[in-house]
Amino acid sequence: xxxxxxxxxxxxxxxxxxxxxxxxxxxxxxxxxxxxxxxxxxxxxxxxxxxxxxxxxxxxxxxxxxxxxxxxxxxxxxxxxxxxxxxxxxxxxxxxxxxxxxxxxxxxxxxxxxxxxxxxxxxxxxxxxxxxxxxxxxxxxxxxxxxxxxxxxxxxxxxxxxxxxxxxxxxxxxxxxxxxxxxxxxxxxxxxxxxxxxxxxxxxxxxxxxxxxxxxxxxxxxxxxxxxxxxxxxxxxxxxxxxxxxxxxxxxxxxxxxxxxxxxxxxxxxxxxxxxxxxxxxxxxxxxxxxxxxxxxxxxxxxxxxxxxxxxxxxxxxxxxxxxxxxxxxxxxxxxxxxxxxxxxxxxxxxxxxxxxxxxxxxxxxxxxxxxxxxxxxxxxxxxxxxxx
Amino acid sequence: xxxxxxxxxxxxxxxxxxxxxxxxxxxxxxxxxxxxxxxxxxxxxxxxxxxxxxxxxxxxxxxxxxxxxxxxxxxxxxxxxxxxxxxxxxxxxxxxxxxxxxxxxxxxxxxxxxxxxxxxxxxxxxxxxxxxxxxxxxxxxxxxxxxxxxxxxxxxxxxxxxxxxxxxxxxxxxxxxxxxxxxxxxxxxxxxxxxxxxxxxxxxxxxxxxxxxxxxxxxxxxxxxxxxxxxxxxxxxxxxxxxxxxxxxxxxxxxxxxxxxxxxxxxxxxxxxxxxxxxxxxxxxxxxxxxxxxxxxxxxxxxxxxxxxxxxxxxxxxxxxxxxxxxxxxxxxxxxxxxxxxxxxxxxxxxxxxxxxxxxxxxxxxxxxxxxxxxxxxxxxxxxxxxxxxxxxxxxxxxxxxxxxxxxxxxxxxxxxxxxxxxxxxxxxxxxxxxxxxxxxxxxxxxxxxxxxxxxxxxxxxxxxxx
Numbered sequence: 001x002x003x004x005x006x007x008x009x010x011x012x013x014x015x016x017x018x019x020x021x022x023x024x025x026x027x028x029x030x031x032x033x034x035x036x037x038x039x040x041x042x043x044x045x046x047x048x049x050x051x052x053x054x055x056x057x058x059x060x061x062x063x064x065x066x067x068x069x070x071x072x073x074x075x076x077x078x079x080x081x082x083x084x085x086x087x088x089x090x091x092x093x094x095x096x097x098x099x100x101x102x103x104x105x106x107x108x109x110x111x112x113x114x115x116x117x118x119x120x121x122x123x124x125x126x127x128x129x130x131x132x133x134x135x136x137x138x139x140x141x142x143x144x145x146x147x148x149x150x151x152x153x154x155x156x157x158x159x160x161x162x163x164x165x166x167x168x169x170x171x172x173x174x175x176x177x178x179x180x181x182x183x184x185x186x187x188x189x190x191x192x193x194x195x196x197x198x199x200x201x202x203x204x205x206x207x208x209x210x211x212x213x214x215x216x217x218x219x220x221x222x223x224x225x226x227x228x229x230x231x232x233x234x235x236x237x238x239x240x241x242x243x244x245x246x247x248x249x250x251x252x253x254x255x256x257x258x259x260x261x262x263x264x265x266x267x268x269x270x271x272x273x274x275x276x277x278x279x280x281x282x283x284x285x286x287x288x289x290x291x292x293x294x295x296x297x298x299x300x301x302x303x304x305x306x307x308x309x310x311x312x313x314x315x316x317x318x319x320x321x322x323x324x325x326x327x328x329x330x331x332x333x334x335x336x337x338x339x340x341x342x343x344x345x346x347x348x349x350x351x352x353x354x355x356x357x358x359x360x361x362x363x364x365x366x367x368x369x370x371x372x373x374x375x376x377x378x379x380x381x382x383x384x385x386x387x388x389x
Numbered sequence: 390x391x392x393x394x395x396x397x398x399x400x401x402x403x404x405x406x407x408x409x410x411x412x413x414x415x416x417x418x419x420x421x422x423x424x425x426x427x428x429x430x431x432x433x434x435x436x437x438x439x440x441x442x443x444x445x446x447x448x449x450x451x452x453x454x455x456x457x458x459x460x461x462x463x464x465x466x467x468x469x470x471x472x473x474x475x476x477x478x479x480x481x482x483x484x485x486x487x488x489x490x491x492x493x494x495x496x497x498x499x500x501x502x503x504x505x506x507x508x509x510x511x512x513x514x515x516x517x518x519x520x521x522x523x524x525x526x527x528x529x530x531x532x533x534x535x536x537x538x539x540x541x542x543x544x545x546x547x548x549x550x551x552x553x554x555x556x557x558x559x560x561x562x563x564x565x566x567x568x569x570x571x572x573x574x575x576x577x578x579x580x581x582x583x584x585x586x587x588x589x590x591x592x593x594x595x596x597x598x599x600x601x602x603x604x605x606x607x608x609x610x611x612x613x614x615x616x617x618x619x620x621x622x623x624x625x626x627x628x629x630x631x632x633x634x635x636x637x638x639x640x641x642x643x644x645x646x647x648x649x650x651x652x653x654x655x656x657x658x659x660x661x662x663x664x665x666x667x668x669x670x671x672x673x674x675x676x677x678x679x680x681x682x683x684x685x686x687x688x689x690x691x692x693x694x695x696x697x698x699x700x701x702x703x704x705x706x707x708x709x710x711x712x713x714x715x716x717x718x719x720x721x722x723x724x725x726x727x728x729x730x731x732x733x734x735x736x737x738x739x740x741x742x743x744x745x746x747x748x749x750x751x752x753x754x755x756x757x758x759x760x761x762x763x764x765x766x767x768x769x770x771x772x773x774x775x776x777x778x779x780x781x782x783x784x785x786x787x788x789x790x791x792x793x794x795x796x797x798x799x800x801x802x803x804x805x806x807x808x809x810x811x812x813x814x815x816x817x818x819x820x821x822x823x824x825x826x827x828x829x830x831x832x833x834x835x836x837x838x839x840x841x842x843x844x845x846x847x848x849x850x851x852x853x854x855x856x
Contacts, residue, residue, distance in 0.1 A: 170438045172402035172436040172438055211432060211438075213432060213433060214435050214436055214437070226402075228439065298472065298571070301472075301564075304556075305566045305568055308556040308557050308566065319509075323554065323556075330469075330471055330570070388511070388552070
């Protein structure tokens with residue numbers, strides 16, 4: 001079931017007027033407005049997103065209109081502030097209901113984050129469109145992060161030409177893509193990781209195509225495609241940073257921290273499922289491990305720590321990034337325990353194909369295996385530990 | 390007919406294996422289709438990538454790195470506990486001399502209380518004053534370590550959690566938040582220490598200024614020094630700056646000291662003594678640049694280029710800052726615990742939260758931060774006594790300051806070390822054995838400055854007066 005998505009040209013980004021939501025909301029209002037969109041627009045679609053792979057585009061546009069994607073972007077806020085904690089909490093509110101949609105929010109937030117900290121030209125062209133959700137975007141950086149951790153080779157390579165680069169190669173499984181979407185990715189100039197360039201890729205570019213082959217056990221409504229680059233021209237104004245390695249170093253803490261929106265939301269959703277079973281089953285559930293109060297305490301510890309770190313997203317010290325990775329690992333591991341507990345607490349009711357518990361179980365594996373995955377995190381933390389000793 | 394055996398190919402993105410013997414019937418390739426005969430627009434049925442993304446399946450699995458995975462780190466990460474402490478626990482934050490002193494003092498008075506010591510560093514037990522006196526004694530950073538945190542913890546019956554920076558103190562839940570997990574406490578001791586003041590320096594090498602304040606940063610300094618003789622520029626002619634200057638020259642390095650004052654230890658020492666120290670170190674080769682600051686630091690072809698505030702320029706290899714200490718207070722301040730210059734504590738070392746104590750460089754008692762070693766053990770005893778309901782408050786006394794410059798060792802006792810230079814000193818002796826200055830007749834507590842051979846009588850004189 002392969003399909004090559006052919007892209008037709010649409011009006012260029014950057015020409016759109018900023019929407020009404022350009023003035024930033026305070027964190028509490030943003031989170032509560034996100035909650036309202038989740039209740040009114042997302043909840044009726046959650047089961048279809050999961051079972052039919054419906055892409056919740058209207059919900060994503062609404063979240064953009066509400067200002068969810070601009071909380072962490074100083075250059076897209078009239079007050080010039082950066083509020084990572086608000087971005088994480090809003091994403092958690094979405095992910096608690098549906099991790100597909102939460103993941104799409106992460107893709108959008110992260111793509112915009114690349115532009116926020118990249119070259120001014122690309123930022124001027126694209127940031128507002130992404131911050132407002134008028135253009136939707138993704139991040140093709142899984143391969144990059146694994147390459148820099150020595151797990152695999154970089155898959156895209158570019159050649160310098162007049163006015164830009166010509167890029168060839170392929171990336172598997174990049175999400176939140178489609179006609180008129182963009183994504184950030186990194187290519188190598190010399191075939192190794194020493195000379196790399198970070199760029200924004202426009203899915204409408206000639207020679208670029210998307211292919212959908214695989215089907216996943218969850219996260220189906222995320223428009224996840226293989227990306228094929230066949231002599232794709234990337235103009236200089238789409239270059240986010242000429243120094244890809246330096247860029248990744250600046251971007252990585254923010255990128256990983258934003259993922260806590262997915263983890264915290266999934267875990268909280270599982271805890272809520274456990275609690276919902278208490279009135280009828282509490283008398284017998286008390287014999288289970290990982291009771292909701294224990295899980296909640298561990299989740300609160302993680303969230304407290306993350307939101308504290310998120311106040312300084314540009315901190316560059318290795319110790320800071322190690323802390324981010326420790327917490328990211330903890331979130332993946334707790335997601336697995338929490339979803340397991342949701343199944344055991346709800347019993348047969350959670351085993352129904354319509355039950356939130358079994359959906360959250362499948363979603364929780366995504367938290368643990370999306371880059372940086374549990375094994376990747378353990379490898380990286382072990383390496384840091386060795387260097388310390 | 391092609392007689393070569395069928396080969397297997399792997400999609401290096403998703404791991405799909407294309408077996409020439411089996412083909413890909415769903416993708417239109419009958420069994421026996423060779424790689425070379427596959428159309429270029431073939432798509433991987435799992436991930437959608439192309440024929441060109443397939444590579445020959447290796448005969449053997451990818452080898453593990455030499456020696457296998459790093460065992461220490463791997464074990465540490467597996468099935469890690471993430472909840473620590475509890476309502477009965479005394480939790481000590483900080484593994485410097487202050488933190489370990491509290492652990493020892495409490496354990497002596499209370500053999501059973503659960504104690505957990507938490508630190509951002511590796512928690513190793515070492516004497517911090519040795520950092521500025523080790524080169525001359527040819528000691529390596531490893532020689533300075535008395536015991537690892539784990540070993541000392543086992544000896545004392547104290548749990549340890551290292552490499553865990555406290556990000557937040559939740560006083561309502563009585564819980565510390567770290568990246569390693571949450572830590573419940575009944576009582577909390579903040580032994581957060583002090584950090585080196587950051588000097589404003591311009592230039593593209595401003596980040597190269599080293600601030601040595603613990604074993605980890607000292608290791609970094611040593612790794613640069615031990616490669617061979619270096620030129621070191623020291624920023625600050627205070628206690629640590631002077632000790633480093635003496636130690637570095639003794640080890641064969643060339644040293645320039647930069648300080649805005651007109652003499653070393655300008656606040657603490659009387660002018661004549663300070664000048665004597667300056668001359669003594671100058672004889673050893675120390676190049677004094679007094680009355681100036683470092684304006685800018687840039688990269689040069691063979692090291693660093695320093696530009697001083699009087700526009701003098703000098704080439705140097707290492708710039709080491711020793712510009713004074715600032716108490717670490719942030720976690721307490723964020724939790725709403727009263728701070729002034731340090732974390733405000735009373736004579737029982739209790740902060741504005743009665744279950745939280747502060748000790749050592751981070752604490753401020755009756756307006757004073759006691760940034761010397763001597764008061765720490767008495768502060769630790771006061772905390773231990775208070776915890777078990779005994780009365781043994783900390784008595785603020787003038788600190789006994791030892792200046793460990795072998796070229797001119799000194800012991801100084803002044804009620805306020807920031808004002809030593811301004812006192813009216815009476816010369817008791819000034820001879821081949823050194824200088825002995827005292828200030829008599831002010832109350833019953835004489836101040837004194839002892840140099841060279843007289844310096845070793847400092848402790849005795851101090852005990853005579855303060856017990």
